[in-house]
Amino acid sequence: MNTQLRADGRFWLTLDGKNFLGRGRVELLQRIRETGSISKAAKMMKMSYKAAWDAVDAMNTAWDTPLVESGPAGSRLTPDAERLIAAYQQAEARHAAFMLKLAQSLPGPGA
Numbered sequence: 001m002n003t004q005l006r007a008d009g010r011f012w013l014t015l016d017g018k019n020f021l022g023r024g025r026v027e028l029l030q031r032i033r034e035t036g037s038i039s040k041a042a043k044m045m046k047m048s049y050k051a052a053w054d055a056v057d058a059m060n061t062a063w064d065t066p067l068v069e070s071g072p073a074g075s076r077l078t079p080d081a082e083r084l085i086a087a088y089q090q091a092e093a094r095h096a097a098f099m100l101k102l103a104q105s106l107p108g109p110g111a
Contacts, residue, residue: 005109007102011095013088015062025055026088029067029081032056036074 013021024045031041042052060066067081077085 004103005106007099007106009095009099011092013084013091018062020059020062021084021088023092025059026085028052028055029059029077029085032068032075033077036076038068038070038075 010022012019015021028041028045028047031044032038035041035044038052038056039049042049045052056068060068063080063084065078065080067078067084068075069078
């Protein structure tokens with residue numbers, strides 16, 4: 001059996017000590033961008049509309065300006081949301097590279 005000690009960790013951006021933006025919320029924002037609808041985005045992610053709305057509301061409330069704007073024609077992402085998605089993706093990629101490098105420095109069984 002080939003076993004290896006791994007480093008593992010989830011990546012979140014926090015704001016004022018609270019989880020603000022993680023993989024699930026980024027996916028939700030991307031689905032809203034794609035569909036123009038919080039409801040459709042929630043269905044695509046197999047989550048309730050309430051859970052999706054609560055996540056959007058939490059992000060909109062925590063940030064200085066709304067990240068998702070909703071109106072009669074649907075929902076759309078603001079420029080701030082687009083910048084945050086890009087920043088999250090860059091930071092998450094750096095986190096993944098760091099975790100891989102960290103794992104490579106750990107001893108294996110019997111070492």
